[in-house]
Amino acid sequence: MENFTNDTIDTSQLPKFEEVAFTGLHPKYFKVVLINLLIVIGLLILVPSLVSILKPELFSGRIWMILGIVIPIVSTLIVAFSIIGFKKKGFAFRNHDVLFRHGIIATNTIVIPYNRVQHVALHEGLVSRYFGLAKIEIFTAGGSSSDIEIPGIEKEQAENIKQLLMGKIQKQL
Numbered sequence: 001m002e003n004f005t006n007d008t009i010d011t012s013q014l015p016k017f018e019e020v021a022f023t024g025l026h027p028k029y030f031k032v033v034l035i036n037l038l039i040v041i042g043l044l045i046l047v048p049s050l051v052s053i054l055k056p057e058l059f060s061g062r063i064w065m066i067l068g069i070v071i072p073i074v075s076t077l078i079v080a081f082s083i084i085g086f087k088k089k090g091f092a093f094r095n096h097d098v099l100f101r102h103g104i105i106a107t108n109t110i111v112i113p114y115n116r117v118q119h120v121a122l123h124e125g126l127v128s129r130y131f132g133l134a135k136i137e138i139f140t141a142g143g144s145s146s147d148i149e150i151p152g153i154e155k156e157q158a159e160n161i162k163q164l165l166m167g168k169i170q171k172q173l
Contacts, residue, residue, distance in 0.1 A: 022090030022101055028131040029152025033082050035127050041075045091150045093164065098138065100148045110148050114168040116140045122162050124155065134158035138165065 048067050052059040085104045092099045098117075101109045119139040128134060128151070135151040136158050153161065 020092045020094070020099055022092050022099070024090050025086065025152030026133055026154055029128075029133055030086055032125070032127045032131055032133060032152070033086055037079055037082055040078065041071075044071050044075065089152070093161070098148075098165075100150055110146065112138060112140055112146065112148065114165070115172055116142060116146070117165055117169055120162050120165040120169070122158050128152075136161055136165075 048059070048071075052064075081104050085102070088101065088103055088107060090101045097111050097113045099109060099111050101107060117138055118141055121137040121139070123135045123137060124133070125135070132155050133152055134155045135149055136153060137149050138147060140146045150161075
């Protein structure tokens with residue numbers, strides 16, 4: 001205990017994650033996003049239509065007018081935010097950590113050191129599988145708020161990333 005020091009760190013000399021070159025999601029993933037949006041928007045239109053057929057007394061002309069205004073506005077906002085969100089997402093793998101950037105209004109960057117990674121999963125959705133894409137889920141010791149999902153990665157690259165992360169986990173054991 002006699003050689004204990006607690007020197008201050010010059011924070012201006014620390015490496016900046018903002019300078020990391022992030023890899024964007026695969027361009028095919030934008031098609032997946034659009035298809036999923038079409039499904040959501042289709043449901044926004046289909047559900048009121050089915051309800052009006054089954055229970056016509058619930059839908060007056062005023063409700064149809066409101067839905068005729070609300071559905072296009074909500075649909076436009078969903079599409080706009082999805083486009084912006086797609087463009088802002090990115091990931092990077094460095095020697096000691098993985099970074100994931102996302103957000104629409106505020107950009108969030110999650111940095112996970114490899115020694116915090118507990119489990120890695122690879123998922124393929126129905127639409128993503130058609131385009132040869134997958135999603136990597138990285139689970140950490142910090143709980144669900146620090147876990148990340150990186151969608152829109154080519155399946156082969158996603159498998160390589162999973163192997164890389166599994167190798168990092170094995171080295172820790």
